[in-house]
Amino acid sequence: MNTLFLGALAVWGLWAATAEPARADCVAAPQLGLYQAPPAPNPAQVTASQGGASDSAAGDASRDRLGRVVAPVNINNQGPFRFIVDTGANRSVVSRDLAGHLGLVPSGSGEVHSVHGVTTAPLVPVQLLQYRNLSLESAPMPILESAVLAGEQGLLGVDGMAGRRLKMDFEHRCIEIIPSRGAPRLAGWEVIRGDLRFGSLMVIRGSINGLHVNLLLDTGSDTSLANEALRDALNARVRRNRARMDFAVAFNSGQPVVLENAIALPSIGLGGGVLEVRDVTAYIGNFHIFHLWNLIDEPALLLGMDVLSQTRGVAIDYQRHTVAFRIRGAPGAGSHLDDARSTFMSSVGVRN
Structure with missing residues (x-):
């Protein structure tokens, strides 16, 4: 099968x-x-x-x-x-x-x-x-x-x-x-090296409050998801985490599932400090997909379109194993470019 x-x-x-x-x-x-x-x-x-x-x-x-x-x-x-x-x-x-x-x-x-x-x-x-x-x-x-x-x-x-x-x-x-072979350089884009798991899933390294995190790029998800290992590791590092009780509706083969326990992440570093994402909300759970990806014990965060769409563009190179981001540079657009660090904001709404 x-x-x-x-x-x-x-x-x-x-x-x-x-x-x-x-x-x-x-x-x-x-x-x-x-x-x-x-x-x-x-x-x-x-x-x-x-x-x-x-x-x-x-x-x-x-x-x-x-x-x-x-x-x-x-x-x-x-x-x-x-x-x-x-x-x-x-x-x-x-x-x-x-x-x-x-x-x-x-x-x-x-x-x-x-x-x-x-x-x-x-x-x-x-x-x-x-x-x-x-x-x-x-x-x-x-x-x-x-x-x-x-x-x-x-x-x-x-x-x-x-x-x-x-x-x-x-x-x-x-x-x-x-x-990929012969593809022109994306001028003005920030490039981060990643890793392909299972031959197709792009994973990049990130940092949250000094904690190393596996970041998964998933344009098929409108919402970002975190595993319990990330929550536990953050709770062990800070006295009080900015967690809140919101909920969203998921579909599992067409059946609705209520998701609880959302965590607010003020800042996520990407690519060793090349990029920074601010104000991300992610739903925490013991999701089956993290078991499948062998990421149940490692802090992991799936970045959905709520975060990715805050950039001007994303390019994934499946031959070179790289991810490129084109950052919004206008300060009035909710994002800004600061020296070598590019910052983009995630405006995530809670679906009731």
Whole structure:
């Protein structure tokens, strides 16, 4: 039986010196309707960077109602359809409604690991998975209920990102996927070296109040999550932690789960002091996904889109094992650049 890591998709879902090249004009991202999507774009209108059109693609994106990045994805030459870009998922996923619409027939089943446990999902083979004119490798895709996907039509996981750099420009609502080899330097971006676990999960080192922490980057989660080891380690270091009792609703295979115990983190250092994140709220729990990632005993914090979207952009290089952040520099925008340290704020709201 296949084992699928679909990350945290949330607290609202699942886990299973060269200048930058010209990019697509992505400011006016289209609103894709369910099954009434516009035709696939003309390849001549798609910006391809460093190589042929089959190796690279850049184009517009939109957001779902929870603030996550949504990409236009084609399946078997049909679409485009709305897929959440999920860097915490090692496998792309299709909704049950879309699978039925496309006539996809299950060929087996696999285990899907979510925040709170494991479920079994049917798997459907897909002949062609594309972002714009770029074909992405894809193993058989799990079928999940649309409710688990917050009404979207699928997840774009990282199974097709090997040897590539994924850049998400939140300011211009753009997504760019290009080969890592020969990729131009991202001028003005802060680069941090990371580590790939399970071959796909990007982990970077951080520091909270002098405590070393594993930071996981998950664009499929709208909310940040902390494990109990982080809470216990912080409580051992400070007399009184700024913890508070709030709650949020999570979905475990479509079933709501109440999350309690939120912790407020005034400051998180990234990359040995290169970056600093301020005012982060994370929900604490003995989440199954931390067991899966062998991070139950090490302080760990999953950074969701509540934090990542406060930057102007994030780029993950799956070949070089690096993460680049483009920081908001305007002081009036809730963030500022201070000498060698870049600071960005996380404005997290509690969902009641």
